[in-house]
Amino acid sequence: MKKILKKVLVILLLIPFFSFSQTAEELDFVAPFSDGVAAIKKANSWGFINDKGAIVINFRNDLVLTQFGDSNYPIFKNNRCLISEKKDGITYFGYIDKTGETVITPKFLNASNFKNNEAIALELIKNELGENEILGKNIVYYRYFNVTIDSDGNIKNYLNPKGVNIVLDKKYLRKPPKITSKKIYDNIYAVLNENKKWTIVTTNN
Structure with a gap:
């Protein structure tokens, strides 16, 4: 019995030295x-x-x-990986970290990979115009904006302050809108406007 106990004790002592993957x-x-x-x-x-x-x-x-x-x-990139999630037929983008945990909830209409702890995303804004008395419903419209975000999802800059009107319906929004901004230098961005012309935007990072 003592010999058996000794063998069990030796095995238990050796287990920490073996790794399983x-x-x-x-x-x-x-x-x-x-x-x-x-x-x-x-x-x-x-x-x-x-x-x-x-x-x-x-x-x-x-x-x-x-x-x-x-x-x-x-x-x-920068400990962030893009994920997507569909809600009511619309695709939204967010990020996970290297543990697989969601660190930025999918809420953007599109988003880029991070670079130097910054990414460009499309922020969706809902505006209410008032109530339609006949239908008894609030009148709403949506716009999205090219924004820069930090690694926690906080918005740093709005690159196109006017935004772009959008119909938030899966019939019309079958694929994500394109990101129309790009970083060209430290705090300088090129933004494509509605006339398909580029505007240079300087931020105060």
């Missing part, structure tokens, strides 16, 4: 590493592995793909 097998695609992790695909789902080869974000269907040459895959 989840193995990623039968993958359909493996992306290059970015921000310390690499995207992996199985069937129609994507996950992420770390630099030890262990799966750190399990396979899921809400990760947004970015095009790189002939390939499309999700990517982390």
